[in-house]
Amino acid sequence: MTTSILGHNYIGGQRSARGAITLHSLAAASGEAYPVAFYEATDAEVDAAVAAAAAAYPRYRKLPAEKRAAFLDAIAEELDALGEDFVAEVARETALPSARILGERTRTSNQMRLFAKVLRRGDFHGARIDHALPDRQPLARPDLRQVKMGIGPVAVFGASNFPLAFSVAGGDTAAALAAGCPVVVKAHTGHMVTSERVADAIERAATRSGVPAGVFNMIYGVDVGARLVKASGIQAVGFTGSLKGGRALCDMAAARPQPIPVFAEMSSINPIILLPLALHKRGNAIANELAASVAMGCGQLCTNPGLVIGVRSPDFSEFVGQLKKAMAAQAPQTMLTAATHANYAAGIKRLTQLPGIEMLVGGDASGNQAAPHLFKADAALLFNPAAPLEEEVFGPATVVVELADREQLLDFAARMHGQLTATLQAERDDLPAYQDLIECLEEKAGRLLINGYPTGVEVCDAMVHGGPYPATSDARGTSVGSLAIERFLRPVCYQNYPDELLPPALQEANPLGLLRLIDGTMTRTAC
Amino acid sequence: MTTSILGHNYIGGQRSARGAITLHSLAAASGEAYPVAFYEATDAEVDAAVAAAAAAYPRYRKLPAEKRAAFLDAIAEELDALGEDFVAEVARETALPSARILGERTRTSNQMRLFAKVLRRGDFHGARIDHALPDRQPLARPDLRQVKMGIGPVAVFGASNFPLAFSVAGGDTAAALAAGCPVVVKAHTGHMVTSERVADAIERAATRSGVPAGVFNMIYGVDVGARLVKASGIQAVGFTGSLKGGRALCDMAAARPQPIPVFAEMSSINPIILLPLALHKRGNAIANELAASVAMGCGQLCTNPGLVIGVRSPDFSEFVGQLKKAMAAQAPQTMLTAATHANYAAGIKRLTQLPGIEMLVGGDASGNQAAPHLFKADAALLFNPAAPLEEEVFGPATVVVELADREQLLDFAARMHGQLTATLQAERDDLPAYQDLIECLEEKAGRLLINGYPTGVEVCDAMVHGGPYPATSDARGTSVGSLAIERFLRPVCYQNYPDELLPPALQEANPLGLLRLIDGTMTRTAC
Numbered sequence A, B: 001m002t003t004s005i006l007g008h009n010y011i012g013g014q015r016s017a018r019g020a021i022t023l024h025s026l027a028a029a030s031g032e033a034y035p036v037a038f039y040e041a042t043d044a045e046v047d048a049a050v051a052a053a054a055a056a057y058p059r060y061r062k063l064p065a066e067k068r069a070a071f072l073d074a075i076a077e078e079l080d081a082l083g084e085d086f087v088a089e090v091a092r093e094t095a096l097p098s099a100r101i102l103g104e105r106t107r108t109s110n111q112m113r114l115f116a117k118v119l120r121r122g123d124f125h126g127a128r129i130d131h132a133l134p135d136r137q138p139l140a141r142p143d144l145r146q147v148k149m150g151i152g153p154v155a156v157f158g159a160s161n162f163p164l165a166f167s168v169a170g171g172d173t174a175a176a177l178a179a180g181c182p183v184v185v186k187a188h189t190g191h192m193v194t195s196e197r198v199a200d201a202i203e204r205a206a207t208r209s210g211v212p213a214g215v216f217n218m219i220y221g222v223d224v225g226a227r228l229v230k231a232s233g234i235q236a237v238g239f240t241g242s243l244k245g246g247r248a249l250c251d252m253a254a255a256r257p258q259p260i261p262v263f264a265e266m267s268s269i270n271p272i273i274l275l276p277l278a279l280h281k282r283g284n285a286i287a288n289e290l291a292a293s294v295a296m297g298c299g300q301l302c303t304n305p306g307l308v309i310g311v312r313s314p315d316f317s318e319f320v321g322q323l324k325k326a327m328a329a330q331a332p333q334t335m336l337t338a339a340t341h342a343n344y345a346a347g348i349k350r351l352t353q354l355p356g357i358e359m360l361v362g363g364d365a366s367g368n369q370a371a372p373h374l375f376k377a378d379a380a381l382l383f384n385p386a387a388p389l390e391e392e393v394f395g396p397a398t399v400v401v402e403l404a405d406r407e408q409l410l411d412f413a414a415r416m417h418g419q420l421t422a423t424l425q426a427e428r429d430d431l432p433a434y435q436d437l438i439e440c441l442e443e444k445a446g447r448l449l450i451n452g453y454p455t456g457v458e459v460c461d462a463m464v465h466g467g468p469y470p471a472t473s474d475a476r477g478t479s480v481g482s483l484a485i486e487r488f489l490r491p492v493c494y495q496n497y498p499d500e501l502l503p504p505a506l507q508e509a510n511p512l513g514l515l516r517l518i519d520g521t522m523t524r525t526a527c
Helices: A043-062 A065-080 A084-094 A098-121 A171-179 A189-209 A225-230 A243-255 A276-299 A314-328 A338-352 A406-415 A428-442 A482-488 B043-062 B065-080 B084-094 B098-121 B171-179 B189-209 B225-230 B243-255 B276-299 B314-328 B338-352 B406-415 B428-442 B482-488
Strands: A009-011 A014-016 A128-130 A144-150 A154-157 A183-186 A216-219 A236-240 A262-265 A272-274 A307-311 A357-361 A373-377 A397-403 A419-425 A445-450 A489-495 A516-518 A521-523 B009-011 B014-016 B128-130 B144-150 B154-157 B183-186 B216-219 B236-240 B262-265 B272-274 B307-311 B357-361 B373-377 B397-403 B419-425 B445-450 B489-495 B516-518 B521-523
Touching: A009 A043, A043 A144, A043 A183, A043 A216, A043 A225, A043 B428, A065 A098, A065 A171, A065 A189, A084 A098, A084 A189, A098 A171, A098 A482, A154 A171, A154 A225, A171 A183, A171 A236, A171 A482, A183 A225, A189 A216, A225 A243, A236 A243, A236 A482, A243 A262, A243 B243, A272 A276, A276 A307, A276 A314, A276 A397, A276 A419, A276 A428, A307 A314, A307 A406, A314 A357, A314 A373, A314 A397, A338 A357, A338 A373, A338 A397, A397 A406, A406 A428, A419 A428, A428 A445, A428 B043, A482 A489, B009 B043, B043 B144, B043 B183, B043 B216, B043 B225, B065 B098, B065 B171, B065 B189, B084 B098, B084 B189, B098 B171, B098 B482, B154 B171, B154 B225, B171 B183, B171 B236, B171 B482, B183 B225, B189 B216, B225 B243, B236 B243, B236 B482, B243 B262, B272 B276, B276 B307, B276 B314, B276 B397, B276 B419, B276 B428, B307 B314, B307 B406, B314 B357, B314 B373, B314 B397, B338 B357, B338 B373, B338 B397, B397 B406, B406 B428, B419 B428, B428 B445, B482 B489
Parallel strands: A128 A516, A154 A183, A154 A236, A183 A216, A236 A262, A272 A307, A272 A419, A307 A397, A373 A397, A419 A445, A445 B489, A489 B445, B128 B516, B154 B183, B154 B236, B183 B216, B236 B262, B272 B307, B272 B419, B307 B397, B373 B397, B419 B445
Antiparallel strands: A009 A014, A009 A216, A128 A144, A144 A489, A357 A373, A516 A521, B009 B014, B009 B216, B128 B144, B144 B489, B357 B373, B516 B521
16 A cells, blocks of 8 residues: 655646656654655646646546446545555644544545435436427427536645645545546645645546546646646636635636636634623533634634634623633644744734733744634724734634623624634523524624534535635635535536437436426426 | 606615716617606715615515515516506617517516526525434534525626516526525616616515515616625626626626626627538528527527538538528618617628628618628638637627538537537437537537527526626526526525524424435425
8 A cells, every 4th residue: 555655746647747846745843854855847737737637527527427426435445545654644744643634534535425425316417307398379498408517627726734634635626526527636735745645545546447547637836826727727726725825816717818716715713602691601611612622633724713702791701711721721732834833923923913902821832833822802803994803813822802792792793704604602591682693693604503613514415614705705605515516517408409318317217316306396207 | 557767776765866977768779868867876876775785685585485486476567567658668778679578578577487486496495404413423413404595785787688588677686586685786778768667666566575675776877887896795796798898897896805706698609500411401491590590689689699500511502592591581670779789880890801701691771770691701710719700799690601521510619619509400310420519519508409599598497598608707607597596595504503593494394395405315304
């Protein structure tokens, strides 16, 4: 199972290293470089990777869903088979603990299996049939049938913080491959050895499954993203990362001769709102759980709770005291990369310098380690039009704000930016008085929680990992869960096509056994 | 039923005319101005219209689907009740014949009824439930439930060529209102009296149905579109019109602090491809039918066939001869506006000046009338990288191109721009040899026809009136048919919410009787 790391780009089933610029995989903790260098893709190599994806697209999109499902299952098996040496490599590059890496590997392979299930279930086809009405007056209606197909090659940008689940074989790749779209992955420079091992796993699965070689491509590089997004063969982009990076890709994609959709998951502070009875009944427990959620994965999670809000009360004061203790008890952890650490330090500095803010827990940590930070900010900062508290600080930090009353809480919810999640800590008896708050939060977030904590994003049919800008670039999508496939599908309609020329999903006899919308009724029968 | 025309903007159930700039409704045939002037919305009025829509949104999106369905039904009734005087007004403004206007009115009201049916069917909710798995190892799964909600206020730009079906109460408005999104319509300056009459019908329906007044707003003006698209309250845009106009809106929307999706239906030449046996068997009939399709509605249809392609043969030569006769027999018709006529004249001039093109049918017509034009172009023009034949000429003109062989036909299909439609004229025995052509067309068009003509866009569940750029700005949408509602919906997920706080679509007892995806299976039962 051991594979040798080459550091070459993956283009249509071949390896290519024609460039002069090399990059190094650095150990997250020590900064030590991996002995093999990685070759940044040249312009020609970026173009070749896109061309390989475009060449594979016509054949791949037409494969029966079962063939694509078998390919995803094969990827899942190959991921599960990555062994101890792989876990050690990921740990070296990311400083994530082994248990987390193993958990993330299972999550990533199960994500592939979920999309395989979606392909076999068949609802992604969106099959709709309106039969001809030859006798309709004043005009006959033709036979019309609609099905969804893959939109074309997708560019996927690996994320730093989930080297498996949001990276080379992550949710964007799984959704695109399920939809029938070849991918060109830009490997994250923070975990290139991991990326190469995962890419090899995908290539083995492709070979075993007999899918076209160009279905999977991967390039290395710092400055290759712009050329990738601008390449005419690319038809959509999946990205997880910073607001600045995601917005830059959106702007490039919108300025192309042919604009394309970008699904960027970018920035969220995931507010936790504490309602009075919950605070009264279990304020200390919430403080302890919340501190664990903030520190989870060294705070390097898109759903990290960055803002904690409650209304002034003795219970709230007690909660803040306990949160301070619980945050101070969290150990420093090594961050993913030196750049992540530098960004965290800059974010902490920015918060510290705000007027009306107090650092309750803080301190330095050595090397790439991050110490947990807790701030308490004046309500005025929350209502500052520049929204300084709404700028995400990526790491184990959170800000507590005490508001004067319920009205102020509603005011804030109404002006808050878009979020991935919004959480209420609430007892049943809290809720009747806060229905208007819930309605407001529905308009601001992709996922609403009552109790629980937003960290931990279940991969399932009902998940929404999305939300209004700047949480994502398009609130109509999700990057986790089976609905993610919809981002990469487009509808096509066939008018008066002979049955044998129709895609099987639309044929009269319903050979795939699909639930279809036929003449306005959902049915699984043949026509 | 007669309403007096005021020329004032519609803002949250009130009329407003604070501006200094007035516009005039000109008769399409004579250019004569309507006696009442229309007030271009001021910046403050544009903002007020958006604010009214934003204020209505929270209440409107929460209305039970049945309430919104009843509102759409009421609009349909009000449209059907518009009488002879209304038809005369539309005819004056657009020069469209009465029969067409009556047909379009029925189409428009039936479109409202289709969306009412969609609301009652309930699949638009996209309800998905994944129950908690408290005993799952290593981590329990929370209860997760997903439903779709309206994205927020939508800006709708009325189209010139369908004063009813793609305008104030057209497909974009119907889809947005169905989705739970208030609208701000920018009335097309080519038919402002028509727009006002339709707006009054919608307001009557809103009053009858008890929906918030700000659900429908309408502004007049030439230069008001940019401010509307840039208004922070607007969350999506629907547009039907030119490539230049649509692209400008896309660019503005992408450059906003919060980018928003634009669904612009823009430019398509709707190729008709003639296969050999069809040409041989019924070339003359195709020529006659095609000429009627090109001339239909004075060629002012998004699906007008602007390009006719076949492979060199005696049958093709005979077909061209017959098409020449049939086109010459089409009478000139008055165009929608003087601007439409000027654009048509410019388009004809552009074609005429191309090297390697021959005008087979042409000539002048008086006033705002357009004479049908038929051109024959060298294949080299089709393969010219500047794609001069792929630029839409809006009006009763088409271009015939004779290709050398099947390979050249496939080459063209592979490099063709995105289209709303692609039509094959084919006998059954033509098709086995052209499967690769069909597969190529699937990647280029939203709707594929065999025989028939693309003019005539059925409003139904299976229709796709969309397609890759530049046909539209986003191939994942359709602006006709019930799938159009998806453009204006976003998913929201509820985690561990008490049943009584969930939207009815997600409640355990399934009070709406929906077909839902529960734990991976589609079912209509309660949980």
